[in-house]
Amino acid sequence: MTTCEVCGKELDVWDAGFYKKLVNRGAEPKRCLACTANYFRMSRETALGMIRSFQRAGCTLFPAEGEPPLPEDTDRRE
Numbered sequence: 001m002t003t004c005e006v007c008g009k010e011l012d013v014w015d016a017g018f019y020k021k022l023v024n025r026g027a028e029p030k031r032c033l034a035c036t037a038n039y040f041r042m043s044r045e046t047a048l049g050m051i052r053s054f055q056r057a058g059c060t061l062f063p064a065e066g067e068p069p070l071p072e073d074t075d076r077r078e
């Protein structure tokens, strides 16, 4: 299991795909979607819009169906 090096969130397919797309396709994912977006100083909406564009373009880093969870929705406290 891989977790975000910044916030400790368990990385899902969206987090991993976004990290690889922006950083390096061959990189080991280290940050969640929210923290990757934050690192590149882009808003949550910008990040989600980019993911949807990649999906539509058929990018294999992301599932063909579905939408990424909003980062604020994944900020669960346990």
Ligand SMILES: [Zn+2]
Binding pocket: 004, 005, 006, 007, 008, 009, 031, 032, 033, 034, 035, 036
């Ligand atoms: Zn994070």
